[in-house]
Amino acid sequence: MSAVGNGRRVPAVMVQGTGSNVGKSLIVAGLCRLFANRGLAVRPFKPQNMSNNAAVTGDGGEIGRAQALQAMGCRVAPSVHMNPVLLKPETDTGAQVIVQGKRYGTLRAREYGKQKALLLPKVIESYSINSAEADLVIVEGAGSPAEINLRAGDIANMGFAGAADLPVILCADIDRGGVIASVVGTHAVLEPEERQRIRGFFINRFRGDPGLFQDGLREIEARTRWQGLGVVPWFADAAKLPAEDALDLAGGLGDGDMKIVVPVISRIANFDDLDPFRLEPGVTLELIQPGTPLPGDADLVLLPGSKSTIGDLKFFQSQGWDIDLKAHHRRGGHILGICGGYQMLGRTISDPDGVEGPPGTVEGLGYLDVETVLTSQKSTVAASGTHVASGAPVSGYEIHVGRTQGPDSGSPMMLLAGARPDGAVSTDGQVSGTYVHGLFTGDAFRAAYLDAFGTRSQLTYDRDIDRILEDLAEHLAKSLDIDALLQIAGGSREHAFGV
Structure with missing residues (x-):
């Protein structure tokens, strides 16, 4: 008792x-x-x-x-x-x-x-x-x-x-x-x-x-x-249930025609973003461990959230994944960054107050024309709105430090409640980023997103988890x-x- x-x-x-x-x-x-x-x-x-x-x-x-x-x-x-x-x-x-x-x-x-x-x-x-x-x-x-x-x-x-x-x-x-x-x-x-x-x-x-x-x-x-x-x-x-420990992230999952590749960075965070893809019949989710190159046959490379964006950016580069990503992009492959992954895709990440370590600025991967400034103020809010490209409803949550702005943020990935723009899309349409986690648990958004790759969603995520x-x-x-x-x-x- x-x-x-x-x-x-x-x-x-x-x-x-x-x-x-x-x-x-x-x-x-x-x-x-x-x-x-x-x-x-x-x-x-x-x-x-x-x-x-x-x-x-x-x-x-x-x-x-x-x-x-x-x-x-x-x-x-x-x-x-x-x-x-x-x-x-x-x-x-x-x-x-x-x-x-x-x-x-x-x-x-x-x-x-x-x-x-x-x-x-x-x-x-x-x-x-x-x-x-x-x-x-x-x-x-x-x-x-x-x-x-x-x-x-x-x-x-x-x-x-x-x-x-x-x-x-x-x-x-x-x-x-x-x-x-x-x-x-x-x-x-x-x-x-x-x-x-x-x-x-x-x-x-x-x-x-x-x-x-x-x-x-x-x-x-x-x-x-x-x-x-x-x-x-x-x-x-x-x-099939959401994993809590990053140690549970290993290997490839599924055998669908669409291949989504995720580099497992050292401080990967909020990796439940990946959970719906583990269950989606039309998708193969491949989790790439350190020491292994990003495969050349990916349809989408997804850069996940990070608890230490600058440190994980350096880790990403130390694995040679930045070179693999450049080849993927050159072949016409698509890239999506979520939260920390979105910040990495920009031109620079600045940490003037030493939020993640010594104050300073580092160059990002440069696929989006945006710049991020890390701040001590943390955003933890529920988010809902619309996916600009498809018009599909989106819902999820934000949990991040930092502000990201630049020319590409004028083409946002999402319009959230109150017409608030979120994220950015590159001029060639191959690269996009967002601060919203949990997007892919929504059946309507996931179906619309996969449809752009010619893949039909066959999952009702929340019902299947229940x-x-x-x-x-x-x-x-x-x-x-x-x-x-x-x-x-x-x-x-x-x-x-x-x-």
Whole structure:
């Protein structure tokens, strides 16, 4: 039983993992949909997230993309209080810190380690607000509670679970191997009071007959005295849901006639822009890893968003991708830049205030006759309007620093609400850029955009994602002891089965 919501105790459970990328985010999304289908007002919560794949809420705040998907699982609008602390890495040692949706500052890892405990009151405040109208809250941890070197001042796992008095269940990924050791090892390194807080565990991503792991479940139960809640078989459609970790971006997807190529830059951000193309039957999406040239048969090269535009521009050039892009353009290929990618396509990028690093100006790739000036003021707003070339409606969100202007911005890619121009199109029509993320989730715009390449859209994106969430909820209902899980959360059997 968890924290306070309007003076009442709200049933809640926290899903922690034996490591990063063990499937916690999707499990929580599936559980959110499962319990929402049974009539409960469910809310997701993640006290601290680290991701450059952010979503923008209705009030202009930022949260992790995974929490936006979990909100969709609950059939509610995303809120900044579902993810009060978001870390957006800018370098190998520092990150922008977002607190309750707004920029708090940029801190190096050591600096954040000293300050994170100061953020706990904000995290608890958001948890209370988020819980106020909920029948059940499903909380997601970050990384693993076994990272005891990070335990001091922890707000992501056991530190938060203790502060909010939450029961915990542990998620372990058998697909990576060593699953018994990962669960038993987590038990071994935790403090006694933390072990007691963990009430159960389950095994995720099992390939084959789950019945074959029953002896493994009993062995873990005997060594930890935690309750085994089930074995979740491999769910293939998980790959079709929005990814949060850039490590999940690899290889080629689809076998359609239109080829879209995306260079995976070092600080790639808001890469959920690519998600609809992963599902579109007429498209092949090829994600180009560092050290690999851009292929010569691309119809479209898409430069994605970046958390560090100048740094990623230099990274792009260090891979020789600027030479490949020049050849692509010379062959008549098309180029689209989104947000940071749009800024890279201009003539110059200036950072007079040192927003991304030392003050200065660098030359861009020069495909659009525009110039960008980075500013400390950040724009995080929902956006809607019209695609100029096709007249199709567009909707999405902006999340960027900087202003971009120049002759080509007189030919905008979009006209947003209030006749506000956005983006630019080159005089030859081959190159375009926009600040609007999330464009391609809109079926009408995506269909119009692909039609210009002779490709017919066959996807209804939001409906397909919703169907996958439904399938995931059913998958979990068949795999986990839902009655026991809800009892751990402090709910009733009536809650569990919707009776």
